Amino acid sequence: xxxxxxxxxxxxxxxxxxxxxxxxxxxxxxxxxxxxxxxxxxxxxxxxxxxxxxxxxxxxxxxxxxxxxxxxxxxxxxxxxxxxxxxxxxxxxxxx
Numbered sequence: 815x816x817x818x819x820x821x822x823x824x825x826x827x828x829x830x831x832x833x834x835x836x837x838x839x840x841x842x843x844x845x846x847x848x849x850x851x852x853x854x855x856x857x858x859x860x861x862x863x864x865x866x867x868x869x870x871x872x873x874x875x876x877x878x879x880x881x882x883x884x885x886x887x888x889x890x891x892x893x894x895x896x897x898x899x900x901x902x903x904x905x906x907x908x909x910x
Contacts, residue, residue, distance in 0.1 A: 820888040824876050827895035831869055834902055835862050844906035854909055861905020868898040 834840040840862070845854035872894030879887035 817885060817888065820885075820892050821880075824872075824879075824888065824891045824895055827892065827899060828869075828873065828876065831865070831895065831899050831902065834899070835866070835869075840902060840906055844910050857909035858906055861902055861909060864905060865898045865902040868894060868901055872898050 834843075840858055841855050844858060872891055875887050875894055876891040878884070879891050
């Protein structure tokens with residue numbers, strides 16, 4: 815079983831990223847008072863594509879860490895999830 819703290823952090827960051835992308839949290843956070851909400855949502859979508867690539871790597875490294883039981887991969891997974899959420903945040907700020 816992988817260490818609890820990095821595994822939990824990775825899981826929570828993955829859930830936060832998924833809710834921000836698929837649950838509409840990102841659009842709700844960055845485009846509530848936009849002059850043209852549709853255009854803002856389109857700009858957020860481009861940030862989601864960039865963040866999604868990073869999230870795919872993060873998901874792969876999280877899965878590999880769980881199945882190979884290599885603790886070093888959990889650190890990579892957590893940092894990758896932080897980068898995916900960070901890319902989504904920066905893209906949302908730019909989209910405003």
